[in-house]
Amino acid sequence: GAVVSQHPSRVICKSGTSVKIECRSLDFQATTMFWYRQFPKQSLMLMATSNEGSKATYEQGVEKDKFLINHASLTLSTLTVTSAHPEDSSFYICSARAGQGGSNYGYTFGSGTRLTVV
Amino acid sequence: RKEVEQDPGPFNVPEGATVAFNCTYSNSASQSFFWYRQDCRKEPKLLMSVYSSGNEDGRFTAQLNRASQYISLLIRDSKLSDSATYLCAVTLMEYGNKLVFGAGTILRVKS
Numbered sequence: 001g002a003v004v005s006q007h008p009s010r011v012i013c014k015s016g017t018s019v020k021i022e023c024r025s026l027d028f029q030a031t032t033m034f035w036y037r038q039f040p041k042q043s044l045m046l047m048a049t050s051n052e053g054s055k056a057t058y059e060q061g062v063e064k065d066k067f068l069i070n071h072a073s074l075t076l077s078t079l080t081v082t083s084a085h086p087e088d089s090s091f092y093i094c095s096a097r098a099g100q101g102g103s104n105y106g107y108t109f110g111s112g113t114r115l116t117v118v
Numbered sequence: 119r120k121e122v123e124q125d126p127g128p129f130n131v132p133e134g135a136t137v138a139f140n141c142t143y144s145n146s147a148s149q150s151f152f153w154y155r156q157d158c159r160k161e162p163k164l165l166m167s168v169y170s171s172g173n174e175d176g177r178f179t180a181q182l183n184r185a186s187q188y189i190s191l192l193i194r195d196s197k198l199s200d201s202a203t204y205l206c207a208v209t210l211m212e213y214g215n216k217l218v219f220g221a222g223t224i225l226r227v228k229s
Binding site: 032034036042043044045046049091093095097107109110111112114 | 152159160161162163164205215216217218219220221222
């Protein structure tokens with residue numbers, strides 16, 4: 001089945017630094033990738049949708065200059081949290097989707113990245 | 119109004135019990151519907167898709183009512199291993215067919 005690899009699984013960084021999270025589709029081409037954030041005891045909140053070769057679409061309230069998304073190839077999307085602050089500490093999860101259509105085929109999730117900003 | 123709403127619970131039930139979760143969605147143009155299971159500090163795992171005709175997978179039964187914009191999940195003969203958070207999700211007919219989750223319902227099955 002489709003596999004999505006997400007790295008790193010856990011990162012601790014100092015306030016003010018930037019952190020890059022990678023999401024790779026290992027055995028399929030992901031034309032669309034989604035980035036979610038989940039705070040403790042809350043649900044997954046969609047942050048942005050990225051399509052290969054074009055700009056990401058951000059959800060309302062998500063700062064595009066703070067959360068930089070790059071989807072430069074059909075197998076890799078990156079999320080960079082710039083100038084991280086303690087309130088950015090969260091669980092970030094990517095989801096990759098191949099092709100088109102409304103079926104669930106291809107909604108594969110990475111294992112998540114737990115970011116702690118100190 | 120949230121796009122997908124669920125009763126957060128928690129539902130505390132004994133082993134063997136039958137438990138039902140409900141979910142409503144606000145966008146009538148939603149295309150596809152799913153139930154996911156999420157264990158603590160892990161990524162969500164697809165439990166089952168939900169179809170208008172209703173569908174069953176072992177102890178799990180899902181129903182969709184498009185007129186009422188309502189989705190349900192029924193778990194029969196609950197097991198300890200069913201303890202998790204159950205997330206309702208729908209795809210929206212917008213750019214990229216994004217998958218939007220409800221807040222999740224916590225289930226605790228006790229012996």
